[in-house]
Amino acid sequence: MQRFTFAGRTCVITGAAGGIGGALAIELAKRRAALALVDRDVQGLGRVAELAHELGAADVSTYEIDLSDGGDRRDLAAAVLGRHGRADLLINNAGVTLTGTFEQNSLEDVEWLLEINLHAVIRTTKAFLPQLLERPGSHIVNVSSLFGLLAPPGQVAYATSKYAVRGFTEALRHELEPRDVGVTVVHPGGIRTQIAANARVSGLDPEGEQAAQARRFAEAALTMPPEEAARQIVAAIQSRRPRLVITREARAGDWLARIAPARYWKVSELVARRFQ
Numbered sequence: 001m002q003r004f005t006f007a008g009r010t011c012v013i014t015g016a017a018g019g020i021g022g023a024l025a026i027e028l029a030k031r032r033a034a035l036a037l038v039d040r041d042v043q044g045l046g047r048v049a050e051l052a053h054e055l056g057a058a059d060v061s062t063y064e065i066d067l068s069d070g071g072d073r074r075d076l077a078a079a080v081l082g083r084h085g086r087a088d089l090l091i092n093n094a095g096v097t098l099t100g101t102f103e104q105n106s107l108e109d110v111e112w113l114l115e116i117n118l119h120a121v122i123r124t125t126k127a128f129l130p131q132l133l134e135r136p137g138s139h140i141v142n143v144s145s146l147f148g149l150l151a152p153p154g155q156v157a158y159a160t161s162k163y164a165v166r167g168f169t170e171a172l173r174h175e176l177e178p179r180d181v182g183v184t185v186v187h188p189g190g191i192r193t194q195i196a197a198n199a200r201v202s203g204l205d206p207e208g209e210q211a212a213q214a215r216r217f218a219e220a221a222l223t224m225p226p227e228e229a230a231r232q233i234v235a236a237i238q239s240r241r242p243r244l245v246i247t248r249e250a251r252a253g254d255w256l257a258r259i260a261p262a263r264y265w266k267v268s269e270l271v272a273r274r275f276q
Contacts, residue, residue: 001137001177001180001182001240002137003238003239003240004089004137004139004182004237004238004240005238006028006031006032006033006089006234006238007031007032007033007058008032008033008034008058009033009034009088009089010033010034010035010036010080010084010085010086010087010088010089011028011033011034011035011036011087011088011089011090011091012036012038012080012087012089012090012091012124012128013025013028013035013036013037013038013091013093014038014039014067014091014092014093014094014120014124015038015039015093015094015095016035016037016038016039016045016048016062016093017037017039017040017041017043017044017045017047017048018039018041018044018048019226020093020143020188020226020229020230020233021037021039021091021093021094022044022048022226023225023226023227023229023230024091024093024230024233024234025037025048025049025052025057026048026051026052026055026227026230027227027230027231027234028052028057028234029051029052029053029055029056029057029060030055030056031234032056032057032058033057033058033089034057034058034059034060034084035049035052035057035059035060035061036061036062036063036080036083036084036087037049037052037060037061037062037063038062038063038065038067038076038094039062039063039064039065039094040064040065040066040067042062042064045062045064046062049062059083059084061079061080061083061084063076063079063080067094067115067116067120067124068112068115068116068120070115070119071123072123072126072127073120073123073124073126073127073128074127076124076127077127077128077130077131080128080131081131086131086132086134086135087128087131087132087135087138088132088135088137088138088139089138089139089140089141089237090124090125090128090132090139090140090141091140091141091143091233092120092121092124092125092140092141092142092143092165093141093143094116094117094120095116095117095143095145095161096112096113096116096117097113097155097157097158098110098113098157098158100154101153101154101156102156102157105156105157109157110157113157113158113161114157114160114161117158117161117162117165118161118164118165118168121142121165121168122168125140125142125172132181133176133179133181136180137180137181137182138180138181138182139181139182139183139184139237139240140169140172140176140181140182140183140184141183141184141185141186141233141236141237142165142168142169142183142184142185142186143165143186143188144162144163144165144166144169144185144186144187145158145159145162145187145188146187146188146189146190146245146247146249146250146253146254147159147162147163148162148163148165148166148185148187149166149187149245149250149253149254149257150253150254150256150257150264150265150268151163151265152265153265165185166185166187169183169184169185170185170242173185173242182237182240182242183242184233184236184237184240184241184242184243184244185242185243185244186233186236186244186246187243187244187245187246187250187254188224188229188246188247188250189224189245189246189247189248189249189250189251189253190223190224190247190249190250223247224246224247229246232244232246233246253268256268
């Protein structure tokens with residue numbers, strides 16, 4: 001496939017009010033793309049949209065949507081079509097996580113996470129697919145995670161969603177590449193976003209020490225600026241890379257899961273204890 005060009009192309013980004021999504025909006029604005037930004041955080045969307053305008057985005061529209069509501073997103077696709085014309089790039093970036101083990105998590109919270117992390121990815125892709133198929137050279141990006149490559153304890157619901165995003169994206173790529181639609185799955189490692197700070201506490205005392213320890217550990221592991229992650233994702237889109245693993249730790253985890261698929265977590269714990 002030819003390299004993706006951004007100027008004047010319509011790019012839809014979910015989870016665009018901050019973190020990787022916000023950084024992607026800014027990076028694409030610099031490349032003169034037209035942006036359709038989706039999030040439930042109205043104030044955050046406004047800040048990102050204003051900066052994108054200042055940096056030269058061809059056009060910017062915002063859509064206040066709670067992706068946990070189970071909508072099929074056909075209304076969003078119709079709104080983007082009416083404002084910008086057909087979409088050229090869809091980035092399913094929005095994601096959430098839970099604190100606690102699967103035993104501790106409530107089923108309601110697990111279903112909430114799956115709705116945002118997985119079902120919204122499927123529904124939004126389905127809603128925009130007719131537009132993307134009518135735009136030769138269009139592209140889809142689905143953000144999985146390091147925990148779509150390996151599955152640690154305490155992240156059962158999150159890993160379930162991110163492994164599923166990985167499988168969905170890889171199968172979708174095999175269907176769409178012959179039709180001139182590129183597809184990329186992204187596996188970020190520790191990116192400095194608010195996902196850990198905003199984690200839903202499920203089955204634990206929100207003020208308890210166990211919940212506090214989980215948040216402190218997660219936040220300590222988030223080191224890469226989202227702007228760097230966004231630059232890597234944009235480069236992967238431009239070059240039509242099918243798969244992007246971000247951060248050295250994520251690449252090491254990917255390698256370890258390949259060579260020791262049944263033992264990688266025990267090995268990683270041994271390595272961590274040695275460094276401690």
